[in-house]
Amino acid sequence: MKKKIALFLALCLLMASSSGCSQKSTKPTANPDVWQTVSDAYVYCLPLVLVNETMVAMTNTVAANSTRAPINQLIHAKGLATAASKDIVTPNVDTVYSQVFLDLSETAMVYVKPKTERFCSVEVMDAYTNAVSILGSGGDTQEQQTYLFTGPNYKGPVPDKMKQVSLPTNLAWILIRVVCNGDADLDNVYAIQNQMQLIPLDRYLSGEPDNPPAGTYNPENDFVPITHVDAMTPQEFFDLANQLMVNNSPTAADAPLMKTLSSINVGPGCTFDSAVLGEDASNQWNNMVSNLTSVLATDSAKFSVALGSWSYFGEPIAEFGTAYEFRALIAINGIAVNPATVAIYPKAYKDSNGETLNGNNAYTIHFDKDALPPTAENGFWSITAYNSDNFLIDNELNRYCINDRSGFTLNQDGSLDILVQSKAPDPSQRSNWLPVSDGDFHLYLRIYLPQESILNGQWSAPVINKVV
Structure with a gap:
């Protein structure tokens, strides 16, 4: 055991020296750029820390x-x-x-x-x-x-x-x-x-x-990972990140950023000192964490792909490279997603008129003839409804989605209309009914193993029409 501890400490020192980190404590600074560096460090390290804490919870x-x-x-x-x-x-x-x-x-x-x-x-x-x-x-x-x-x-x-x-x-x-x-x-x-x-x-x-x-x-590890990470102090977060990076090294492509982060002692084996954050650090840290999702969404908008009323995040999703902001955003909102070649997840909040979807209205999701999502062998698609709290909607049928395995009925012309409403339709239409509740809701159109015509924009997504 003593040999293992000595080896670990030696490895930490080696990683620290090679990363350019100082083993001395960093004193408070008035450098106005320090919080930008802290933000960059948090964004880079967040997926690593979140994966680790998910592991801690799920192996408990x-x-x-x-x-x-x-x-x-x-x-x-x-x-x-x-x-x-x-x-x-x-x-x-x-x-x-x-x-x-x-x-x-x-x-x-x-x-x-x-x-x-x-x-x-x-x-x-x-x-x-x-x-x-x-x-x-x-x-x-x-x-x-x-x-x-x-x-x-x-x-x-x-x-x-x-x-x-x-x-x-x-x-x-x-x-x-x-x-x-x-x-x-x-x-x-x-x-x-x-x-x-x-x-x-x-x-x-x-x-x-x-x-x-x-x-x-350990009962202390019965936590929701993202909530647990959000509650970490700067010292707790970067201590853990620095430790994790010893056995989970940044890539060669990360070297330019890691050089910058070393200025605040963030990197493999580094010793972070929260004194670098100066005065009022707690409030600034909490504001940074609270506002992070909206900032990341703005930075990652260029990766969003529009499909009529629907949109989804495309490449380089799940194969992020140096798109650190995008990687962090996905970790927060949908950790462990597939690459776009395996699955895409178009989402809709609004109908074809740009109005927010609400269960006090009724809608049809209309697929033209021969326009159901084309998938490769063993691929499939589904449309699922969620309340504003992002959970499934309780209903009398215990039906939460319509998919390619559902026993829906096509229209006489071969098109498909899925009925999205809170009230049950006529019995003859129930096979096409996706129940929702009163209030705002949103939809996910999941497509697994999408064909190239979807990924290159040739396929037209279904239209969400409000019934008037």
């Missing part, structure tokens, strides 16, 4: 269950989201999730993906929320495949018939989405989950049964 358990699992162990969700689901905002009702947080600092992990004949996509993310690889649907193969997840320091061999997925960070987040065609289909999804395997490499090669170690539970 002794044994794996449907919502949590110890590090390097799979979490298999059970069931689809309903109006009672309040754990995350804007939940989808199309896929059932499996996921795992990996610590690759001391071991490589073997993942066996089963063969599937439906959408089953494995998103492999680094500690900064970049999608390093997509496996399965939208990626390489629907066939069974064995993968070796390795960290940046792995020097060992890759066994035969394994495909290496090399991660640039030791902390990784794997999110697996399996499409589900309603409650009656859940057993089929569970069968896919049960065929997945995740085993340390040495255990896999030995052929011995894998008995995953028990985790630990």
Whole structure:
């Protein structure tokens, strides 16, 4: 243990010296640019800190269950989201999730993906929320495949018939989405989950049964990650960020920014001193955090793609590069999203006349003939309604979306009208009814495995018409 501590301290000092950080405390300064540097540092570090705190919360358990699992162990969700689901905002009702947080600092992990004949996509993310690889649907193969997840320091061999997925960070987040065609289909999804395997490499090669170690539970780690991060002080936030960057290094492309951030001792192994923030630091910090989303939205508007009344964020989503503001915005509002080639999420707040959607009115979402969202093999689409609080809307049918698997009825000319209203329509139209409640609401049109005609703007999105 003493050797490990000494090695860690030596590594911290090495990283600090190589990053240009000073190990001396930084004294208060009147430099008016310091808060711009602090803001840049916060934006850069936010996804890393948020991923770590999500990991802390979701691994806070002794044994794996449907919502949590110890590090390097799979979490298999059970069931689809309903109006009672309040754990995350804007939940989808199309896929059932499996996921795992990996610590690759001391071991490589073997993942066996089963063969599937439906959408089953494995998103492999680094500690900064970049999608390093997509496996399965939208990626390489629907066939069974064995993968070796390795960290940046792995020097060992890759066994035969394994495909290496090399991660640039030791902390990784794997999110697996399996499409589900309603409650009656859940057993089929569970069968896919049960065929997945995740085993340390040495255990896999030995052929011995894998008995995953028990985790630990700490009631202090029962928190909502984004709320927990928002409440951090500058010292807490940057202490954690500096520590995390030791094992999850910035990329070469980040070097210019890291040089700037070193002026306030933010970087791998640096020692941050909140005295650099000067007087009234607490109020300025809280104002910066509170106003961050609106600032980031303005900076990221150039990545928004308009589709009539709908809009979505396109490239470089999930493959952010140095688009740090965009990366932070997505981490706050929709962490762990797919690249646009795998899925897009057009959102609508207003109808075709530019008026806010409200449940006191009735609407039709009109698709022209042969204009339903074109998707690749195993792709799908859905339209889901959410209240202003970003949760699903309770209704008598327990129906939260209309999708390509719904039993809707086409018009005689082959077009489709989805009825969006609070009051039940005639029985003959109920198959096309997407219930909402009184008050403002918004819609998401999720399209998984979109064809190129959607991404290049040739496809026309459905029109949202107010019924008068």
